[in-house]
Amino acid sequence: MEEALIAGIDKERLPQHIAIIMDGNGRWAEEKGQDRLYGHFHGVESVRNIVEGCAELGIHYLTLYAFSTENWDRPQQEVEGLMSLLVDTIRKEVPTLNKNNIRLHVIGDMNMLPEFAHTELQEALQLTSGNTGLNLVMALSYSSRWELVNAVKNIGIDVKAGKIDPAAITHETLEKYLTTSEFPDPELMIRTSGEYRISNFLLYQLAYAELYFTNTRWPDFRKKNLYEAIIDFQGRERRFGKTGQQIQEETQLA
Numbered sequence: 264m265e266e267a268l269i270a271g272i273d274k275e276r277l278p279q280h281i282a283i284i285m286d287g288n289g290r291w292a293e294e295k296g297q298d299r300l301y302g303h304f305h306g307v308e309s310v311r312n313i314v315e316g317c318a319e320l321g322i323h324y325l326t327l328y329a330f331s332t333e334n335w336d337r338p339q340q341e342v343e344g345l346m347s348l349l350v351d352t353i354r355k356e357v358p359t360l361n362k363n364n365i366r367l368h369v370i371g372d373m374n375m376l377p378e379f380a381h382t383e384l385q386e387a388l389q390l391t392s393g394n395t396g397l398n399l400v401m402a403l404s405y406s407s408r409w410e411l412v413n414a415v416k417n418i419g420i421d422v423k424a425g426k427i428d429p430a431a432i433t434h435e436t437l438e439k440y441l442t443t444s445e446f447p448d449p450e451l452m453i454r455t456s457g458e459y460r461i462s463n464f465l466l467y468q469l470a471y472a473e474l475y476f477t478n479t480r481w482p483d484f485r486k487k488n489l490y491e492a493i494i495d496f497q498g499r500e501r502r503f504g505k506t507g508q509q510i511q512e513e514t515q516l517a
């Protein structure tokens with residue numbers, strides 16, 4: 264089953280960057296009569312599986328939305344449990360990341376994180392910084408509006424300091440001030456658990472991403488589901504504002 268799916272993927276046309284809103288941990292747990300944290304705990308298994316799947320396929324960037332700025336407003340017990348789980352997992356996974364040549368990155372408002380999380384994350388970033396395979400970007404305490412406001416603030420500071428001329432600002436200028444400045448835009452965005460929204464995730468960067476929604480809850484999402492999403496992505500025509508005919512002519516020329 265999995266082999267058949269993987270054979271259906273065109274290795275020449277893989278998305279270089281996949282972004283995932285890992286949603287549905289809480290519902291998954293509640294449906295089993297368990298505490299929400301039980302769902303987050305099982306969600307980690309899916310993270311491992313999908314990171315491995317992306318590395319095997321040769322995907323260059325995988326961004327995982329693990330905790331949003333708005334998630335700080337959840338009940339304190341869930342926030343604390345989730346934070347410790349995330350930081351603990353990242354620390355424990357460092358040897359595996361190194362073994363698989365995976366480089367860890369973090370995007371988000373690090374000032375909101377407790378001190379212990381800060382230190383652990385810095386260490387993990389440092390320890391994997393020499394890896395050249397998959398770039399794993401964890402969006403932690405991230406929200407797009409926070410990121411954009413922050414970028415505008417910093418542009419303002421640099422304009423005031425005379426470092427940039429407001430008249431010369433282009434989309435490339437803005438992109439340099441985003442937390443994702445080192446990464447290409449995602450081509451495929453997956454959201455699990457049947458919710459059809461973006462929830463403040465990469466609003467700018469997803470401008471031309473193909474969106475894929477599945478009812479599968481995150482703790483049930485495995486490589487097979489990832490392959491299905493990629494196959495679906497490869498069946499689409501990405502037009503970037505042009506006509507279908509123009510795109511077909513360009514592909515024939517290439």
Ligand code: IPE
Pocket residue numbers: 285286287288289290291329330331334345456481
């Ligand atoms: C996604 O699962 C993980 C985080 C947002 C941290 P949820 O916790 O949002 O699960 P549901 O959507 O309530 O089921």
Ligand code: IPE
Pocket residue numbers: 284285286287328329330331334458460462
């Ligand atoms: C988005 O999921 C954030 C993460 C997956 C980390 P939420 O569950 O927080 O989003 P809403 O509240 O359903 O929009």
Ligand code: MG
Pocket residue numbers: 286287288
């Ligand atoms: Mg949710």
